[in-house]
Amino acid sequence: MKTIKCMMDHLYWADGRILDALEESKTKNKNLLKLVRHVAVAERVWLDRLQGKGSAQYSLWEETEDLTAIRAMFEENAEQYRIYIEGLKEFELDEMIDYENQSGGAFRTSARDILLQVLLHGQYHRGQINRALRIESAEPAQVDYITFTRL
Known part of the structure; x- marks a missing residue:
């Protein structure tokens, strides 16, 4: 549990940096x-699934120009994930969660694997975002885990 909490803290920090x-x-x-x-909405989708809620109301791929709204979503996600994780017991990480994906397919996945999906999915896309920033001659964000641990 300690590792997942630390990795989630990194996720919140990295979302802000990007x-x-x-x-x-x-x-x-x-x-x-x-x-x-997409990263912000996917975090929200997985959180709702962890909480036993449906996620059909979310559209994962919509255009936007409003970074303020995205930041607010990331902040709300962080707050809600912290609440969820604080109430989670170690044994509950291995409990299976039943949910439907955005296409209506039924799946069953452990809470641990869902949290790892959230962590790895975000890191993957932050790398893509950084690459695109570099191509645009903008400064990419340093979001490596080791940088986070040095704070």
């Missing part, structure tokens, strides 16, 4: 903004 980099770049790249919104 948003800072996007704001500083003043990018208008629609695909890049769609991608960062």
Whole structure:
């Protein structure tokens, strides 16, 4: 549990850093903004599933230009994940969660694996965002876990 909590703290920090980099770049790249919104919405989708709620109301791939709204979503996600994880017991990480994906397919996955999906999914896309920032000659965000641990 300690490792997952620490990794989630890194996720919250890295989400903020990537948003800072996007704001500083003043990018208008629609695909890049769609991608960062996707990360925020996917975090929300998985949280709802962990809480036994449906997620059909969310659209994972929508265009946006509003980084302020995305930041608010990331902040709300962080707050709600902290509450969820604080109430989670170690044994509950291995409990199976039944849910439907965005296409209506039924799945069953452990809470541990869902949390790892959230962590790895975000890191993957933050790497894509950083690469796109570099291509645009903007400064990418340093989001490596080791950087986070040095704070």
